[in-house]
Amino acid sequence: MARAPFELAGVTVKPGSRAQIDVPVAKLYTHAPLDIPVEVVHGRQAGPTLLVCGAIHGDEINGVEIVRRLLRSRQINRLRGTLIAVPIVNIFGFVQHSRYLPDRRDLNRCFPGSESGSLGGRIAALFREQIVDHATHIIDLHTGAIHRTNLPQIRAQLGDAGEETRRMADAFGAPVILNAELREGSLRHYAQSRGTPVLTYEAGEALRFDEWAITAGVRGVQRVMRRLGMLTGEQRRRAPPAAEVANGSSWARAPIDGILRPKVRLGARVAKGQVLGKVADPFGETEGEVLAMADGIVIGMSRLPLANEGEALFHVARFDAIEEAESAIETFQSSLEPPPDALY
Numbered sequence: 001m002a003r004a005p006f007e008l009a010g011v012t013v014k015p016g017s018r019a020q021i022d023v024p025v026a027k028l029y030t031h032a033p034l035d036i037p038v039e040v041v042h043g044r045q046a047g048p049t050l051l052v053c054g055a056i057h058g059d060e061i062n063g064v065e066i067v068r069r070l071l072r073s074r075q076i077n078r079l080r081g082t083l084i085a086v087p088i089v090n091i092f093g094f095v096q097h098s099r100y101l102p103d104r105r106d107l108n109r110c111f112p113g114s115e116s117g118s119l120g121g122r123i124a125a126l127f128r129e130q131i132v133d134h135a136t137h138i139i140d141l142h143t144g145a146i147h148r149t150n151l152p153q154i155r156a157q158l159g160d161a162g163e164e165t166r167r168m169a170d171a172f173g174a175p176v177i178l179n180a181e182l183r184e185g186s187l188r189h190y191a192q193s194r195g196t197p198v199l200t201y202e203a204g205e206a207l208r209f210d211e212w213a214i215t216a217g218v219r220g221v222q223r224v225m226r227r228l229g230m231l232t233g234e235q236r237r238r239a240p241p242a243a244e245v246a247n248g249s250s251w252a253r254a255p256i257d258g259i260l261r262p263k264v265r266l267g268a269r270v271a272k273g274q275v276l277g278k279v280a281d282p283f284g285e286t287e288g289e290v291l292a293m294a295d296g297i298v299i300g301m302s303r304l305p306l307a308n309e310g311e312a313l314f315h316v317a318r319f320d321a322i323e324e325a326e327s328a329i330e331t332f333q334s335s336l337e338p339p340p341d342a343l344y
Contacts, residue, residue, distance in 0.1 A: 003045065006134075008084070009131075018040060023037075025091060026119075036089060041076055041082065042082050048229070050084070050135065051084045052085050053067075056089045056107050058097070059093060059206040063087070063143070064087045065209060066141055066221065067141070070083075090107045103118060113125030132190070132191065135196060136197075139168075143202065144206060145206055148303060152201070152216045153299055154172050155199075156177065157192065171226070171227035172199060174243055176328075249296070251313070251315050253313060255289065255290065256288040257307065263278065270297070272295050275289045276292055297316065298314055299315050299317045
């Protein structure tokens, strides 16, 4: 029996084909139309419907490149199921190099949205109705905020999310899984509330392409698709070591205003009370130490040397088995070499 066509935003995609779809969002002041770009790959054989989306925060551009490379991969031509690829969700923020919408709202705090609400609520409702509600599984691609970088990591709520979310998280192959609480209004919160397994991938920093983060993201999405039965064939590269689940995390903050001199790198193992960095005034007369609040691994850090008192500078994740976490990160870092075709 032939597989049924796939319909999205009024466009019909036949089995064994792919289509680029522009989903109308709004118009600029100039009356120029603004669309969310979507590509649908509808396989000949039945399978899950996976949504892979980037740039819900408009300045988090690593996900845009991850989606592009995913769509260029030859494996997609033998897809089972359906892939909905959305490189840029927050088209307003992307154009303006901004995390936010023009009304300064965070789109990832606006779900499920409202057709009669704020701009953020209306876009969230449109994205939900036209795209998200079609998916059986979701991978949401993010980076650190402006001037902050993240170690490649998966964020998911594992306790109540069911086996499918954990299965996806394990398959992705990031060295760290952060068992993160849901934030009301986020895409992850909405998807999980309706029983859709969803992962958030965090890696790199805003407004920068990070090859390390991008390569890991592409391979991670492909591993999840293979685990879901959407891609066939054997894994060409050696499987990464099992990810370690962090049981919590905290930020070490600047004790005073000044200029930061980091003493540790991203992915470093640290001990409680260890000096992570020093903050001093430009003359060096006043200096304060940034101390680790617990034993753990640095999974995020500021890239901007200028710090205000109380500003979050180092994100430290806590693990029950910290030696295994350190080993997983070291193996991940040493084995991750960008493929020859990854250049821009």
